[in-house]
Every structure is written in C-alpha cells, then in structure tokens.
Amino acid sequence: MLSAIGANSIEDLFAHLPAEVRLNRPLDIAPGKSEYEIVDYFKARGEENANGYASFLGAGVYHHYRPVLVDTVVSRGEFLTSYTPYQAEIAQGTLTTIFEFQTMICQLTGMEVANASMYDGSTAVPEAAMMAMRITGRDRIVVARTVHPEYREVLATYAQHQGMPVAECGYRRDAGTLDEDDLEKRVDEETAAVIIQSPNFFGIVEDVRRAAEIAHRRGALLIVVFAEAVSLGLLEPPREADIVAGELQSFAISPAYGGPFAGIIATKEKFMRQMPGRIVGETKDSRGNRAFCLTLATREQHIRREKATSNICTNQALIALMATVFMTVYGKEGLRELAEQNLAKAHYLAGKVPLRFSGPFFNEFVASTNGRAPDQVNDGLLKKKIIGGLALGRFYPELENAMLLCATEMSRREKMDAVAEAFQG
Amino acid sequence: MIRKVRPHINQNEPLLFERSSPGKRGYQLPALDVPAVDAAAVLGGRNTRAEIEGFPEVSEVEAIRHFTRLSTHNYAIDLGLYPLGSCTMKYNPRVNEQVARIEGLAWAHPYQPESLSQGILEVMGALEKMLAEITGMDAVTLQPAAGAHGEFTGILLIRALLESRGNPRKKLLIPDSAHGTNPATATTAGYAVENIKSNARGMVDVEELAKSVTEDVAALMITNPNTLGVFEENITRIAEILHAKGAMVYMDGANMNALVGIARPGDFGVDVMHLNLHKTFSTPHGGGGPGSGPVAVKGPLAPFLPTPRLQRVGSRWTWNYDLAQSIGRVRAFYGNIGMHIRALAYILAHGGDGLRNATKDAVLNANYIRTLIEPYYDLPHKAPTMHECVFSDDRQSKRGVRTGDIAKRLIDYGFHPYTVSFPLIVHGALMIEPTETESKDELDLFIDAMISIAQEVEENPEVVLKAPHDTRTSRVDEVTAARKPVVRWKPESTSGKAAD
Incomplete structure (x- = not known):
C-alpha cells in the first residue's frame, strides 16, 4: 500500500x-x-454494583421485564452496525421500523405525527418548548413542579440562552396534582406553552383536559410529558395536548445507570414542520413499489444550518427499535395487561404504607415515612437486599419525610411485604 | 465488472399493522401474585382508555420473522466497507456488546445508593481519565448524549466562562466547511454565526480570520482535521489569534480518528472539544444512534461543567452536586452509560499503542484510496489527506452524472455510498472515509468499483444515472415524500398494498 x-x-x-x-x-x-x-x-x-437486589426505585427509570426477542433483534448486525438511513435503497429495514415506530407512538399518545426519536425524555422537553416558541411566536414557558425535577433542570439550561423565561407552577399539597388555580394565574398572553407531566413525578395522573383548557384559553400550547410509557397501555392518552414529549425507557430499555434511553416528540399534523428530529415518510421507488425515506429534511441542520429547528443529528434509532420490538411483542392486549399488572402491584403496596397524596396513581406513589428520615427506612431494607424508594427531600424540601416508591410487574409480593414492614419498624 | 456481490432471493414483508390479526399475541406474563384492581375504579373512568386502536397483534414467530426480514433490507458495516465521510464507520467489536449487558452494569438504577454503584462509577472515572489523556485536556464530562449535544454543552461552557469575566459576547466564527450541527448549535446556545471562508488549500484563511476576530467573538468552532480530511496546519497560530482577543477555540472532535495517539488538541491551543464515542471509539451507530458526546475542557472551563461531577473522595467515587458555577444539567441522570462501557472496552482492548496504530492505519487507508482513484476523479484540494479524502464530480458532471448518481451506482457494486454533497465548499462532493478496520482486499474492491464507475460514466452514463439496478428497492422518490408527507400508517392509506 x-x-x-x-x-x-x-x-x-x-x-x-x-x-x-x-x-x-x-x-x-x-x-x-x-x-x-x-x-x-x-x-x-x-460485581461492585448492586447485584441481586429487589428495587422499588422508579422516578423516571423503571424496572420492567425485557422480552428476549428485543435483544435478539437489536443484536442483528444489519440493525446494530448501520447508520442513519440516508441511502434509502439499502436502508429499508431501518426506515420501515422507524415508520412503524412513528405510527405506534401516534397510536399510543393520541397524536397525529411523531418523530424518529430524541435523545431522551429530559431533552425532549426543552426541544418541545422551543418548538412551541416557534409555533406561537411567544417566549414564556410555565412548567408544573410535578414534572420530573431533572427534566426541569435540563429545561432551565436550554431556556437561559433562548430568551425563554420559565415560571414554575405549584402542586396541590393534598392531592399531589397540578395546582390549577396557580396555573390560571401564571398563564397569560405571552405564554408559549404550559408543560405538565402525566403520570406526574409523584406517579399521579393529572387532569390533562383541565390544563389544556387553561392553556388554550390564553392561546398557549399544552405540552404533556410522560416518563412511564407503560402507563399509556391503560391511561387515556393526552389527546388535548398540542405536543407530547416522552421517555420510552420503560419499553425494554435497560436502566443502564441512566442511559442510553430514547425520547419522542409527537404532535398535531399542522405543527409537523416545526417538529425537531428525523422523520421517516412513505413514498414509492421508481418501479412503483412502496418505499420509505427520511423526509422534511429542510427543517434540519444539514440544509438549514443556523436556521434549523434543532441541532439534533444522531438520535436514538437502535433504542427506538428496542421499543418497537417491545410494543410488537406485547401488542394491543399485552400492553394493557402489563399496565394492569403494574397498577395492581403498586396498589397492593400502597395499601400497606401511609400515602402522602390522595390523587389517582399508576405504578408509583409518595409514601410518608412518619417523621423518620427516608434513609432510615431504606437502610433497614438494604440489609434484606432491597433498594427502597427515592427520598424526595433532595428535590422537594417540603417532602423530606417522604419517599417515592414504584412497583412494576417485576415486584414480588413478599418483597413488597418486606417494604411495608420496614415502614412499621 | 462487479465482483463483490450478486443478487439473491430476499423476503417481502408487510408492515406490522397489515400483518396483525385480532387476538394474536407474542407475550407471556406471570400470574398476578396480588389482587387485581379495577382500573376505572382507582384511576377514574375518564382517565382509562379503550383499546389502543391499530396496535399490532402478532405471534412471536411472526414478530421475529418481521424484524429479521426487514434487517435483510439493510446494508451494514458487518457486510462490508461503509465509507461515509465524517461518520467513522469502523467495526463495532462484539465483546463491547457483551460487557455492556453484564447485569450489575446494565440493570443499575441511576438513583441506587452510591455505595452500590462503585463499579459503574469506576468505569466512568476510568473513561474520563483516558479521554483526558487522549485529548490532552484537563477535565471531561460524559453527560452529553451525542456529538451535537456535546457541541451545545461546550458552547454553553464558553458562554459561562466569558460571562464570569463580564461579557458573554455575541457571535461564533464557523468555517464554511463545518458540519451543519455547528451553526445550529450556535443558535441553540444563543449566539449569532459568522462564516469564515476557506482558502484554496481547504484550510482556514488565517489573514481573513484575523480580521474577523473582534471583541464580539466568543469562539471559533473548528473541526480538525477539517471535513476535507485536511489538518489545519496553522492551528497553533489560529488559537493565538483567538486567545489574544480573549476568545476561545472550540474543536469539533468528529474527526478525532485521525489524531488519537499522534496529536492532542489540548497541546495545540484548543480550549474545549467534544468527542463522538460512536465514531472514534467504536460504539455502534445503530441505524442512527444512540451516540455519546463527552466534552473535554482546559482547566479554566472546568468549574462550569454540567451538574453533577464525578469525584474521587478517598477510596470512593461520589457525585458532587455542589457546583456554584456549573451551567446546570444538559440531560437527566449522567449520560449514555451503555456507550461509556463500550468505549472503555475499546480503549482497554487497544491500549495506548493500539490506539496509535489504529490512527496510522486509518490515515494509510484513506491515502491509499486517494492515490488510486485520483486519476479518475477531480480532487479539488491537494493538501495532504488524513483519515478521509474529498473528491468532486467535476469530471463526471460534464457527462450529466452527479455525485448522488455515482453513490447509487456504488450500491450495485456492493458498497454503501460515501457521504454525498458534503462538505458544502466542494461542489458535488464525494467524501470518503474508510477507517482503519478495512483490509486491503476490501479497499481494492472499492477502488475497482470507483474506477469502473468512472469508466461507465464515459461509456454508458445511463447505467449510472438509473442506478441502483439490482437492489430490492430502486431509486426512491424523495421529492414526493417531502411534498405530501405520509409519516404514519393508516388503514386507508395503504389498502391494496398489503401483499407488498
């Protein structure tokens, strides 16, 4: 050579x-x-990490069973070792699965269009907020304090240089839901979007319709965030939202100490051209056969450069594929049954510990530790190889004697009984 | 003559939604060991949904066949050379996949106690240290999720440092050869963009640059080697010009595969840079992600790095959230850890010498391709080639054949095309990056294909213009896709096509 x-x-x-x-x-x-x-x-x-522990942590990262098929599919070199499908003729495998992914995300969320994925739920939130700014021509954001605290921190990082003032809206101390009276006061004619999460960070289902009414009355958009995608197997989707921004970790993505995960943005068809990220569309090839390709690229940075809708380039295609396989394996009946199991487990455990809030919850909830520090309860559990709930004081000083507990289909009854016992001791 | 491939039978496959039949299922759940609850009763009737309309209903075997058949419609590195310039499509070692799935690592929850997370923190600590050594920088954050996210983080760091000195300044200088993510990032971080023209050798014009560097300039965003695969030979001087005016140098590390073990950005004046673990450090591209975009900085920028910071206290790793000057979080939790594990495995497998040898082989392979196809294609910039080379379709376009057509014809020869029409400073660009993991045999097949296509352009341009001929999908109508976007399946939109 x-x-x-x-x-x-x-x-x-x-x-x-x-x-x-x-x-x-x-x-x-x-x-x-x-x-x-x-x-x-x-x-x-x-071996130096937690091994063989039962865990009741949720808070944006959930321990769900991963069907074997998921790893089998994403281990295929044709999916694993290809790149962004710029050359449609030899990338129909990836393009078809993304088209299916976009379709399933629409079916799940009640939206009309969805993109091919974002980095994760936390970065989908500021991308959705910036999208709302472009659509409304307004610049203010109101975000509920019941949105994941780390998502709000990421929003703050993006907002500070976008000329995007962010106000926080409180929650009802009894129900654990968004304080609608506070929201009414904070939304005005300069508000681009209201951001809520459902189920919220406390696991509680928010009243999406009511939030939409408040936002829309002032001409603001409603962005609904979800962090626990399995909930959508059972919960009414946020059809009243203008933009849905979510995290798909629950769909067979291993917790992996926080990533890689996959986020999504879904919206109404009329806002499609303001949506960030890759989008796959259906078309035909020169022989008239159905084919798929990346489309609406004129929104993207390759062409638009500094005028692009976002700077995102590489997204989370393989993780989105994992979610696609997960949704396929569980399917219409399975996702519902899975969600029902989560609901049943969480309500079993919740029935045995003091609840802090009264709002309806899916698979996680806030438990009061009765004046004790949550760590005291958790330390006892660690001795039984159980990781307890997330102490909430780090994010909500007013909840220092409370923890967020999560139960999924993976939570066994005897471990839940052990958690309940620790609350009594 | 096409030596690398010949057509074979390939299965058709409808969309999942067209394959579904009511009641089919591919899952099993264990029997519930607690009492069932009435969802409508505990959640409220209006909070529960009816069935998910249109959601798939297939058996397990139908599911595996569906995805396996679709996978065979893809090209991949595992099938051969994938010379996408600036994407660094190198072999993805399978041991990396295996270690990333080790239970204690893959199933670690980000909020589990630090005392039960020391193993994963050690992995992250080791990777930070090695990336600092490779880049010659002082501190590294692993939080950013991909390259463009790393750019965003890096620019925010610059803004924060300048702000702490009293003035964040107004604009970023970006060479016209830069990746599109650079200007898009500048906007996201609240900066205006001023383009810097390249000179005839494809490098930043130092005199022109000097005129543009004013007190309004926060930083230069430079890619080195640049997107022509050319090392910016005046980089030290460029850094001096920026620094003299109190501005910074941001380096896009997309092309770091040309430098590892040979030269370190921290030694040639770079203040902050990102790395793409999915390029230089072999984590799989996965059809478009996940990536990972660690950011490396010099000391003065370290106090501004994202929250939290990994810290060694005595014999333990811990997260430090007490960072008064931090730009805040750019992502929830700590980054794409699964990619960190794979990148560390890559570095451990290579060792210091192995990394340097990989760089040498990458540059050797690119020069080999450049030399052997230069007689057939126009090479607009003659400066020495590093890890990739950029030709133009100048000669072929006289016969009506453009870079995109040549790319499509390469598919018939059994190769994934190079990067088409980028960088923008080369009209009709063919941007070729072979990486170090290709053998001479594979390179020779590619070179033969490129030469053969050049001859076809002279003798029978139609065969190139109508390519690809032998793929199951022929040229795709992207114009109609954009004009009338159909971005989800609906029962009526595809009726009668179910047997596709």
Missing part, C-alpha cells in the same frame, strides 16, 4: 503535521488487553 502511495513509511503520511502539534511520547494508557481480560474487568465492575 505504501508503494502505491509513494511513501516509505506510514510515518511519512504524518510528516506535514507541524512539529509543535505532535505528541512525542506514547499515550499513558496500559497495553491492550485480550477479550477474556476485558470481559473479566467488566464482570468485576458489575
């Missing part, structure tokens, strides 16, 4: 680099390891 190039050594190919930019020593990284050593290294790291 070198003789074809006309070089004496590979080193010659770097000869044009100025001397002052060259690294004149080896990288300080240990010599390469064999496959066996690498597996061994990571197994050891896995």
Whole structure:
C-alpha cells in the first residue's frame, strides 16, 4: 500500500503535521488487553454494583421485564452496525421500523405525527418548548413542579440562552396534582406553552383536559410529558395536548445507570414542520413499489444550518427499535395487561404504607415515612437486599419525610411485604 | 465488472399493522401474585382508555420473522466497507456488546445508593481519565448524549466562562466547511454565526480570520482535521489569534480518528472539544444512534461543567452536586452509560499503542484510496489527506452524472455510498472515509468499483444515472415524500398494498 502511495513509511503520511502539534511520547494508557481480560474487568465492575437486589426505585427509570426477542433483534448486525438511513435503497429495514415506530407512538399518545426519536425524555422537553416558541411566536414557558425535577433542570439550561423565561407552577399539597388555580394565574398572553407531566413525578395522573383548557384559553400550547410509557397501555392518552414529549425507557430499555434511553416528540399534523428530529415518510421507488425515506429534511441542520429547528443529528434509532420490538411483542392486549399488572402491584403496596397524596396513581406513589428520615427506612431494607424508594427531600424540601416508591410487574409480593414492614419498624 | 456481490432471493414483508390479526399475541406474563384492581375504579373512568386502536397483534414467530426480514433490507458495516465521510464507520467489536449487558452494569438504577454503584462509577472515572489523556485536556464530562449535544454543552461552557469575566459576547466564527450541527448549535446556545471562508488549500484563511476576530467573538468552532480530511496546519497560530482577543477555540472532535495517539488538541491551543464515542471509539451507530458526546475542557472551563461531577473522595467515587458555577444539567441522570462501557472496552482492548496504530492505519487507508482513484476523479484540494479524502464530480458532471448518481451506482457494486454533497465548499462532493478496520482486499474492491464507475460514466452514463439496478428497492422518490408527507400508517392509506 505504501508503494502505491509513494511513501516509505506510514510515518511519512504524518510528516506535514507541524512539529509543535505532535505528541512525542506514547499515550499513558496500559497495553491492550485480550477479550477474556476485558470481559473479566467488566464482570468485576458489575460485581461492585448492586447485584441481586429487589428495587422499588422508579422516578423516571423503571424496572420492567425485557422480552428476549428485543435483544435478539437489536443484536442483528444489519440493525446494530448501520447508520442513519440516508441511502434509502439499502436502508429499508431501518426506515420501515422507524415508520412503524412513528405510527405506534401516534397510536399510543393520541397524536397525529411523531418523530424518529430524541435523545431522551429530559431533552425532549426543552426541544418541545422551543418548538412551541416557534409555533406561537411567544417566549414564556410555565412548567408544573410535578414534572420530573431533572427534566426541569435540563429545561432551565436550554431556556437561559433562548430568551425563554420559565415560571414554575405549584402542586396541590393534598392531592399531589397540578395546582390549577396557580396555573390560571401564571398563564397569560405571552405564554408559549404550559408543560405538565402525566403520570406526574409523584406517579399521579393529572387532569390533562383541565390544563389544556387553561392553556388554550390564553392561546398557549399544552405540552404533556410522560416518563412511564407503560402507563399509556391503560391511561387515556393526552389527546388535548398540542405536543407530547416522552421517555420510552420503560419499553425494554435497560436502566443502564441512566442511559442510553430514547425520547419522542409527537404532535398535531399542522405543527409537523416545526417538529425537531428525523422523520421517516412513505413514498414509492421508481418501479412503483412502496418505499420509505427520511423526509422534511429542510427543517434540519444539514440544509438549514443556523436556521434549523434543532441541532439534533444522531438520535436514538437502535433504542427506538428496542421499543418497537417491545410494543410488537406485547401488542394491543399485552400492553394493557402489563399496565394492569403494574397498577395492581403498586396498589397492593400502597395499601400497606401511609400515602402522602390522595390523587389517582399508576405504578408509583409518595409514601410518608412518619417523621423518620427516608434513609432510615431504606437502610433497614438494604440489609434484606432491597433498594427502597427515592427520598424526595433532595428535590422537594417540603417532602423530606417522604419517599417515592414504584412497583412494576417485576415486584414480588413478599418483597413488597418486606417494604411495608420496614415502614412499621 | 462487479465482483463483490450478486443478487439473491430476499423476503417481502408487510408492515406490522397489515400483518396483525385480532387476538394474536407474542407475550407471556406471570400470574398476578396480588389482587387485581379495577382500573376505572382507582384511576377514574375518564382517565382509562379503550383499546389502543391499530396496535399490532402478532405471534412471536411472526414478530421475529418481521424484524429479521426487514434487517435483510439493510446494508451494514458487518457486510462490508461503509465509507461515509465524517461518520467513522469502523467495526463495532462484539465483546463491547457483551460487557455492556453484564447485569450489575446494565440493570443499575441511576438513583441506587452510591455505595452500590462503585463499579459503574469506576468505569466512568476510568473513561474520563483516558479521554483526558487522549485529548490532552484537563477535565471531561460524559453527560452529553451525542456529538451535537456535546457541541451545545461546550458552547454553553464558553458562554459561562466569558460571562464570569463580564461579557458573554455575541457571535461564533464557523468555517464554511463545518458540519451543519455547528451553526445550529450556535443558535441553540444563543449566539449569532459568522462564516469564515476557506482558502484554496481547504484550510482556514488565517489573514481573513484575523480580521474577523473582534471583541464580539466568543469562539471559533473548528473541526480538525477539517471535513476535507485536511489538518489545519496553522492551528497553533489560529488559537493565538483567538486567545489574544480573549476568545476561545472550540474543536469539533468528529474527526478525532485521525489524531488519537499522534496529536492532542489540548497541546495545540484548543480550549474545549467534544468527542463522538460512536465514531472514534467504536460504539455502534445503530441505524442512527444512540451516540455519546463527552466534552473535554482546559482547566479554566472546568468549574462550569454540567451538574453533577464525578469525584474521587478517598477510596470512593461520589457525585458532587455542589457546583456554584456549573451551567446546570444538559440531560437527566449522567449520560449514555451503555456507550461509556463500550468505549472503555475499546480503549482497554487497544491500549495506548493500539490506539496509535489504529490512527496510522486509518490515515494509510484513506491515502491509499486517494492515490488510486485520483486519476479518475477531480480532487479539488491537494493538501495532504488524513483519515478521509474529498473528491468532486467535476469530471463526471460534464457527462450529466452527479455525485448522488455515482453513490447509487456504488450500491450495485456492493458498497454503501460515501457521504454525498458534503462538505458544502466542494461542489458535488464525494467524501470518503474508510477507517482503519478495512483490509486491503476490501479497499481494492472499492477502488475497482470507483474506477469502473468512472469508466461507465464515459461509456454508458445511463447505467449510472438509473442506478441502483439490482437492489430490492430502486431509486426512491424523495421529492414526493417531502411534498405530501405520509409519516404514519393508516388503514386507508395503504389498502391494496398489503401483499407488498
């Protein structure tokens, strides 16, 4: 190869680099390891983490069973080792599954169009807010304090440089739902969007219709966020929303200490051209056969550069595929039955501990620790190899003696009984 | 002559929704070990939905066949060279996939106690340290989810530092050869964009740049090597010009595969940069993600890094949330950890020398392709090639054949096309990046294909213009797709097509 190039050594190919930019020593990284050593290294790291613990943590990351088919499909090299399907003729596999994904997200959320995925739920929120700004020409956002606290932190990071003032709307201390009177006061003619989450961070189902009325009366859009996608197997979808921004981790995505996950944005057809992210559309090939391709690219940064709807490029295609396989395996009946099991488990556990809020909940809820610090309850549980709930004081100082508990189809009755017992001790 | 491929039988497959029949199911759930509850009673009747209209109903075997058949409609690295310039489509080692699925790592909850998370934190700590060594920077955050997200994070860091000095400034300078994400990022971070023209050698024109650097400029966003695969030889001088005016240098690390072990951005004046773990560090592209976009910075920018920061206290790892100057969070939790595991596995497998050798092979492969196809295609910029080379369709377009047509013809030869029509500064660009993981045999097949297509353009341009010929899907009508968008399946829109 070198003789074809006309070089004496590979080193010659770097000869044009100025001397002052060259690294004149080896990288300080240990010599390469064999496959066996690498597996061994990571197994050891896995052993240093929680292993064999039952967990009652939710709060945006849920422990659901992953059907075997999911890994089987995403391990196929044709899906795993391809890239963004720019060349439609040899990417119909990916394009077709994304089209199916977009369709299923619409069916789930009650929206008319959906994109091919966002990074995650937390970044879908500011992208939805910026989309609302473009649609309304207004710049103010009102977000419920019952939206995931970390999603709100991400929104704040994006908002501060967008000229997008964000106001927070409180929650009802009895029901744990959005305080609608407070929302009424905060929404005005400059509000681009109201952002609520349902089920909210406390696991409670919000009144989407009521929030939509308040927002729409002032000409603002309603953005509904979801973090627990399994809930949509049972809950009425947020049809009154203008934009739905959500997180699909619940659909067979392993918790993986927080990522990679996949977010989505779905909306009404009339707002499609303001939607960020990739979109796949149906068309035909030159022989007249049905075909799919990336479309509406004129919204995107490749063409629009600084005028693009978003800077997002690589998204979460493989994770979206995992969710697609999950939705296919469970299907119409299965997703409902799965949601019903979650509901039943959570209500079983909730029946045995003191509840902080009275609002209707899906698979997580806030429990009062009766004047004790939540860590006291959790420490006792850890001795039984049970990870308890999330202490809420870090996000809500007024809830320092409360924890967020989650039960899914994976929660076994005897472990839930052990949690209930810890609350009494 | 086409040597690499020949057609074979390939299954048709309808959409899931067309395959569904009422009552079919592919799942099993265990029997409920607690009493069932009446959903309408506990949630309220108006909060519960009727069935999900149109949702799939298929058996397990139908599901596996559906996705397996569709997978065979894709091209992939596992099938051959995937020379998308700037995308660094290298082999994705399978051991990385296996270790990312180890239970204690894959099933770790982000809110589980730190005392039960030391293994995963050690992985992240080790990766941060190695990326700092590779880039020559002082601190690294792993939080950003992808390259463009890393750009956004990096620009916010610059803004925060400048703000702390009294003035965030107004604009970013971006070379006209840059990725489209750069200007889009600038807008998202609240900056105006000023384009910087490249010179005849495809590099930033230093004199022109100097004129543009004013007190209003926050930073230059530069890609090095740039999108022509050319190393910006004046990078040290460029950094001096920016620094002299109190501005910063942001480096887009998309092309870091040309530099690892050879040169470090931290040693040539870069203040902040992102890396694409899905490019340089072999995490799979997955049909368009997930990626991961760690950001590396010099010391003065470190106090502004996203919340939380991983910290070593004594013999334990811990998260530090007490960061008064931080730009805040750019993402929930701590980043795309599954990608961090894979990238660390890649680095451990290669070691320092192996990483350097990978870089050398990547540059060798790109130069080999450049040299052997240069007699047949116009090479507008003659500066030395690093990891990728950019030709134009200047000669072929005289016969009415454009870069997009040549790309489609490559498919018939058994290859994924190169990056088409980018960078924008080259009219009709063919941007080719082979990476280090391709053998000489595979490169030779590709070179033969490119030469053969050049001859076809001279002798029979029609065969190129109508390509691809042998794929199950022929040229796709993208214009109609954009004009009349159909972006979801509906029962009526596809009736009569169920047997596709």
